Amino acid sequence: MNPYRRSPFVIVATILVYIFLYFPIFGLILYSFNASRTNITFEGFIPAFSDRVVMDGSIVTASPCGLFHWYCDLVRNDDVLEAAKNTLTIAFTATIVSTILGTMAAIALQSYDFKIKPFSQLSLYIPIVIPEIVMGIGILTLFSQFFGWANEALNLTGDARLALGLATVIVSHIAFMVPFVTLVVQARLQGIDKSFEEAAMDLGAREWNTFRRITLPMIMPGILSGALLAFTLSLDDFVITFFTNGPGSTTLPIYVYGLLRRIVTPQVNALSTIWILVVFLAVLLLQMFQNRDQEKSA
Amino acid sequence: MLQRLRESKSAQGTLLALPTTLWLFVLLILPLFLTLIVSFGKRSPDGNVIFTFTLDNYLRLLDPLYLQILSRSLTLAINTTVLVIFLAFPLAYFIARSRPKRRNLYLFMVLIPLWTNFVIRVFAWMMLLRKEGGINIILGWVAHSLNIPFEPLEMLYTPGAVLVGMVYEFLPFMILPIFTSLEKIDISLFEAAADLGANSIRTFIRITLPQSMPGIVAGTILVFVPVMGTFLVSDILGGRQVILVGNLIQRQFLDARDPPFGSAASLIIMVMTVVVTYFYTRKFGFGEEIVAA
Numbered sequence: 001m002n003p004y005r006r007s008p009f010v011i012v013a014t015i016l017v018y019i020f021l022y023f024p025i026f027g028l029i030l031y032s033f034n035a036s037r038t039n040i041t042f043e044g045f046i047p048a049f050s051d052r053v054v055m056d057g058s059i060v061t062a063s064p065c066g067l068f069h070w071y072c073d074l075v076r077n078d079d080v081l082e083a084a085k086n087t088l089t090i091a092f093t094a095t096i097v098s099t100i101l102g103t104m105a106a107i108a109l110q111s112y113d114f115k116i117k118p119f120s121q122l123s124l125y126i127p128i129v130i131p132e133i134v135m136g137i138g139i140l141t142l143f144s145q146f147f148g149w150a151n152e153a154l155n156l157t158g159d160a161r162l163a164l165g166l167a168t169v170i171v172s173h174i175a176f177m178v179p180f181v182t183l184v185v186q187a188r189l190q191g192i193d194k195s196f197e198e199a200a201m202d203l204g205a206r207e208w209n210t211f212r213r214i215t216l217p218m219i220m221p222g223i224l225s226g227a228l229l230a231f232t233l234s235l236d237d238f239v240i241t242f243f244t245n246g247p248g249s250t251t252l253p254i255y256v257y258g259l260l261r262r263i264v265t266p267q268v269n270a271l272s273t274i275w276i277l278v279v280f281l282a283v284l285l286l287q288m289f290q291n292r293d294q295e296k297s298a
Numbered sequence: 299m300l301q302r303l304r305e306s307k308s309a310q311g312t313l314l315a316l317p318t319t320l321w322l323f324v325l326l327i328l329p330l331f332l333t334l335i336v337s338f339g340k341r342s343p344d345g346n347v348i349f350t351f352t353l354d355n356y357l358r359l360l361d362p363l364y365l366q367i368l369s370r371s372l373t374l375a376i377n378t379t380v381l382v383i384f385l386a387f388p389l390a391y392f393i394a395r396s397r398p399k400r401r402n403l404y405l406f407m408v409l410i411p412l413w414t415n416f417v418i419r420v421f422a423w424m425m426l427l428r429k430e431g432g433i434n435i436i437l438g439w440v441a442h443s444l445n446i447p448f449e450p451l452e453m454l455y456t457p458g459a460v461l462v463g464m465v466y467e468f469l470p471f472m473i474l475p476i477f478t479s480l481e482k483i484d485i486s487l488f489e490a491a492a493d494l495g496a497n498s499i500r501t502f503i504r505i506t507l508p509q510s511m512p513g514i515v516a517g518t519i520l521v522f523v524p525v526m527g528t529f530l531v532s533d534i535l536g537g538r539q540v541i542l543v544g545n546l547i548q549r550q551f552l553d554a555r556d557p558p559f560g561s562a563a564s565l566i567i568m569v570m571t572v573v574v575t576y577f578y579t580r581k582f583g584f585g586e587e588i589v590a591a
Contacts (some may be wrong), residue, residue: 137333
C-alpha cells in the first residue's frame with residue numbers, strides 16, 4: 001500500500017479550497033491595473049504612456065507610468081508614505097523589545113524555578129483566549145484614565161499633554177507580541193539536548209559562557225522565528241492599533257480601513273498588491289531559512 | 299546583593315521573567331480589571347466615566363435588541379468554526395499525506411493568504427461580492443453560456459457575506475493546527491490498518507479523526523475566539539445589516555461614547571470565550587498545536 005495515496009475526494013476538495021484562498025487575491029491584483037478610477041467595474045488595462053495623465057471621464061487612457069499608473073499614484077501619496085513609515089517604526093521597535101523580553105522570559109520559565117513562575121506562564125495565554133477587542137478597549141481605558149489623571153495632576157497643557165500616539169501603539173503591540181515570542185522560544189528550548197550544556201559546564205565553563213557559546217546558538221533559530229512572527233503580528237494588527245493610535249500614528253491597515261468606508265480607487269489595490277508581494281518574499285525567506293536549519297540539524 | 303543574585307537560581311529566574319510579567323500585568327491584566335470596574339460605572343453627559351456601582355449596564359444587555367446581537371454573534375462564531383473545520387480538514391489531510399519534500403510548498407501556499415493583511419483580505423471580498431463584482435461576473439458567464447436569464451445577485455451587506463468573510467479570514471488558523479496533529483500520525487498505523495483489512499472509512503474514523511482531535515481543538519479556539527470579537531468583517535461586508543457584539547462595543551467607545559456599556563458587553567464576550575476555551579481544553583488538553591499556528 002502506498003501511504004501517500006489520497007482519495008480523489010480529498011484532492012478535489014483541496015483544489016477547491018486553494019481556489020477559495022487565492023481567487024480573492026488574484027482579483028485584488030487584477031484590479032490594481034484597472035483603467036477605471038471609480039474601480040467598480042474592470043474597464044481594461046491602461047493602454048498608453050504619455051507625459052501626463054489623460055482621463056476620459058473616470059477612465060485613465062494614458063499615464064506617465066502606463067499600466068502601473070496607480071502604483072506611481074500611490075508613491076506620490078504622502079498619507080500612504082506616512083502610514084508606511086509609522087507601520088515600520090512600530091513593527092521594528094516592538095519586535096526588538098518583545099524579542100529580548102520574550103527570550104529572557106522563555107529561559108526563565110524553562111530553566112529556573114521561582115515564586116511567580118505559574119503566574120508568568122499563565123499570563124502568556126491571555127492574548128490567545130481573550131478576543132483582541134477586549135484587550136483593545138481595556139488598554140484604551142487604561143491610557144485614557146491614566147492620561148486624564150496625569151495631565152490633571154501635573155498640570156500639563158497644550159502639546160505637553162499626554163495623548164495617544166506612536167508610543168502607546170508600540171507599548172500595546174509589545175504586550176500582545178511578547179507571549180508569542182516566549183512560547184516559540186520556549187518550544188525550542190524544550191527541544192534542545194541538555195547534554196551539550198552539561199558537557200560545557202563539566203569542562204569548567206561558567207554559566208554565562210555556557211549560555212553564550214552553547215545555549216544561545218542552539219536556540220537562535222527559535223528566537224529568529226519568534227521575532228519574525230512578532231514582526232508580522234505587528235504589521236498585520238488592526239484591532240489593538242485601532243484603539244490605541246492617535247493623530248500622527250495612523251498605520252497602513254488603519255489607513256486602508258478608513259478608505260474602505262469611502263471611495264476606493266485602484267490605488268488601494270496597488271497598495272494591497274505591494275503588501276502581498278512583500279509578504280510573499282518574507283514567507284519565502286522564512287521557509288528557506290527553516291529548511292536550511294532543518295538540514296543542518298538533520 | 300550581587301553575590302546573592304549569583305547564588306540564588308530563584309532570584310535569577312524572577313529577574314529574567316519580571317520585565318515580561320510586569321509588562322503583561324500592566325497592559326493586559328490591569329486593563330481587564332479596569333474594564334470590570336468601568337462596567338459598573340455610569341457615563342457622564344460628555345462621554346466620560348463616572349465611577350459608581352450599578353448593574354444597569356448588564357441589565358441593559360438583557361434588552362431583546364442586545365440579546366439578539368449576542369445570539370447572532372454566537373451563532374455566527376459557531377457556524378464559522380464548523381464550516382472552517384470542514385474546509386480545513388481535507389486540505390490539512392492532503393498536505394500531511396503528501397511526500398515530505400512537497401509539504402513545505404503546500405504549507406507555503408497556506409501561509410501567503412494568512413499573512414496578507416486582515417484589512418486587505420476583507421477588501422478583496424468586498425470587491426468580489428459587489429453587484430458588479432467578480433462572483434456576479436462569473437455567474438453571469440455561466441448563465442450566459444447555458445442560455446439562462448441572469449440578474450446580478452445582491453450579496454454584499456448580507457449575513458452570508460459576513461459568514462464568507464469570516465470563514466476566509468480564519469481558515470488558515472484551522473488548517474495549520476490540524477496539519478500539525480495529522481503530520482504526527484505514524485504512517486505505519488495506516489499500513490497496519492490496511493493489512494488488518496480496515497477500509498478507508500473505518501481507518502478514517504478509528505485512526506485519522508481521533509489523532510487529529512488536538513489540532514481541531516486548537517483550531518477551534520484560534521477561530522472561535524477572534525470571530526466573537528471581530529468588528530471589521532461585519533463593518534465592511536455587513537454594512538448596517540449585520541451588527542455583531544464587536545460592532546456594538548466599538549460604537550460605545552467611538553460614536554456613542556458610552557464606555558461603561560461597552561465594557562459590560564466586552565466582559566460578557568470575554569466570559570463566553572474563556573468558558574468555551576476552558577471546557578474545551580479541559581476535555582482535550584492544551585497542546586503545542588496552538589503555538590504551531
